[in-house]
Amino acid sequence: MANEKIIYNVSFFPDKEKADSTQENTFIEVDKKTGEQKYYNFDAKLRVRIRWSVGVLNFNVGERVELAKWSNEVQRCHKNTTHGKKKRYAKDINEKIDYIQNNIDAIFKEFEAKNIVPTIEQYRNRYNNKTEANTKEKTIIDYFDDFIKKESTTNNWKATTIEKLSSIKNHLIAFGEKTKNFNFDTFDKEGLNAYVVFLRDDKGMRNSTILNKISFLKWFLRWAMNEGVNTNNAFLLFKPKMPVNEKKAIIFLDWSELMHVYNFDFSNVPNLHIDNAKALERVRDVFCFTCFTSLRYSDVENLKRTDIRGNKLHITTIKTDDSLVIELNKYSKAILDKYKDEVYFKNKALPVITNQRMNDHLKQMGQICGLDTPITLTYYKGSKRYDEVYPKYELLTTHCGRRTFICNALTLGIAPTTVMSWTGHSDYKSMQPYIGVAEAEKKKAMELFNR
Numbered sequence: 418m419a420n421e422k423i424i425y426n427v428s429f430f431p432d433k434e435k436a437d438s439t440q441e442n443t444f445i446e447v448d449k450k451t452g453e454q455k456y457y458n459f460d461a462k463l464r465v466r467i468r469w470s471v472g473v474l475n476f477n478v479g480e481r482v483e484l485a486k487w488s489n490e491v492q493r494c495h496k497n498t499t500h501g502k503k504k505r506y507a508k509d510i511n512e513k514i515d516y517i518q519n520n521i522d523a524i525f526k527e528f529e530a531k532n533i534v535p536t537i538e539q540y541r542n543r544y545n546n547k548t549e550a551n552t553k554e555k556t557i558i559d560y561f562d563d564f565i566k567k568e569s570t571t572n573n574w575k576a577t578t579i580e581k582l583s584s585i586k587n588h589l590i591a592f593g594e595k596t597k598n599f600n601f602d603t604f605d606k607e608g609l610n611a612y613v614v615f616l617r618d619d620k621g622m623r624n625s626t627i628l629n630k631i632s633f634l635k636w637f638l639r640w641a642m643n644e645g646v647n648t649n650n651a652f653l654l655f656k657p658k659m660p661v662n663e664k665k666a667i668i669f670l671d672w673s674e675l676m677h678v679y680n681f682d683f684s685n686v687p688n689l690h691i692d693n694a695k696a697l698e699r700v701r702d703v704f705c706f707t708c709f710t711s712l713r714y715s716d717v718e719n720l721k722r723t724d725i726r727g728n729k730l731h732i733t734t735i736k737t738d739d740s741l742v743i744e745l746n747k748y749s750k751a752i753l754d755k756y757k758d759e760v761y762f763k764n765k766a767l768p769v770i771t772n773q774r775m776n777d778h779l780k781q782m783g784q785i786c787g788l789d790t791p792i793t794l795t796y797y798k799g800s801k802r803y804d805e806v807y808p809k810y811e812l813l814t815t816h817c818g819r820r821t822f823i824c825n826a827l828t829l830g831i832a833p834t835t836v837m838s839w840t841g842h843s844d845y846k847s848m849q850p851y852i853g854v855a856e857a858e859k860k861k862a863m864e865l866f867n868r
Contacts, residue, residue, distance in 0.1 A: 707818025783810025
């Protein structure tokens with residue numbers, strides 16, 4: 418025997434509260450029959466009414482909606498509106514209505530499956546048990562989690578991008594702990610300026626770093642606006658005036674420095690333990706390999722023996738998914754030959770350690786090799802300028818290998834377009850800083866003739 422179908426009706430409605438005609442912020446409704454004006458509070462509790470054969474049951478939804486922003490026809494809030502003192506977003510309220518509607522439907526199906534027409538009391542008990550889980554209001558941090566989850570899936574984010582966004586989330590949490598009623602409306606012009614001050618004073622960030630963090634924040638706020646949960650567009654016109662150093666120092670090894678490091682014998686360094694000497698030699702070889710091929714750390718770490726075909730590397734870059742063919746020169750080939758008989762995990766071609774450990778070893782390597790040319794780094798915090806001088810070895814990182822390749826290739830007179838075919842750069846503008854460095858190196862070389 419087929420289960421009995423339960424006929425029921427569900428309606429969501431604001432439970433309007435009468436108001437005096439002299440009261441501020443009233444909602445005026447005209448009676449269609451009499452033409453009489455009726456006055457109500459501008460907002461009201463949202464309720465749901467369920468009718469079926471045994472009677473009528475009413476529940477509070479747990480939201481207040483503004484009457485002028487409510488559609489009786491579709492029984493939903495108008496899109497891109499906010500409601501009540503808490504400024505609840507229409508998207509959240511409408512999602513809650515959908516959630517409750519689905520629960521109501523599911524409960525009736527449960528009773529139908531048991532061939533039971535529920536009493537008022539039976540339905541009330543089941544409803545309360547099923548819907549109590551959806552009471553938590555979403556915070557701006559909850560939306561940030563949604564942003565990361567949805568955008569990372571849609572755009573196939575790399576792990577590094579998710580990591581950057583996670584740090585932005587931590588900054589927002591810390592800023593929110595210092596801010597009353599932290600939500601999207603916090604980021605008006607005044608709030609955005611307060612966030613800049615927070616990043617500068619509390620987090621100790623430089624202006625260039627702050628501008629980068631603001632660009633990520635704008636990305637999130639724009640996403641939230643497109644999702645209909647953020648109606649505050651102050652960020653669109655927000656452009657903080659902050660001095661930055663336009664000519665950032667490019668740390669690289671010139672050809673003589675590179676050759677010195679490439680040929681350095683760590684076994685002859687006094688008081689250097691043999692194990693440490695071997696570790697530095699391997700780090701040096703991997704670093705020099707990047708200097709002769711332009712590979713990023715992520716790509717040399719991922720390089721497999723099967724990527725080496727004859728005298729060429731055939732790789733797909735980790736960061737940008739570019740397919741590149743890079744010819745081997747005598748230096749890069751010699752490094753590969755040095756380790757050809759060693760076996761590494763996943764058929765890796767070179768003994769690459771973690772990025773952080775390699776960066777630490779590079780500084781020690783540079784110091785032992787005498788890479789102590791003074792480098793001045795200029796940066797700003799607020800309006801204050803800082804000029805700090807470091808020996809070159811303190812600034813060495815794995816990425817300096819890629820910069821070394823580009824600067825030396827351009828200095829040797831290789832065309833920028835050819836260099837870009839090796840590095841994977843698609844924008845000529847990104848090569849401009851390196852071209853400037855190469856021109857300066859050529860000038861220094863020419864001045865040798867004036868001695």
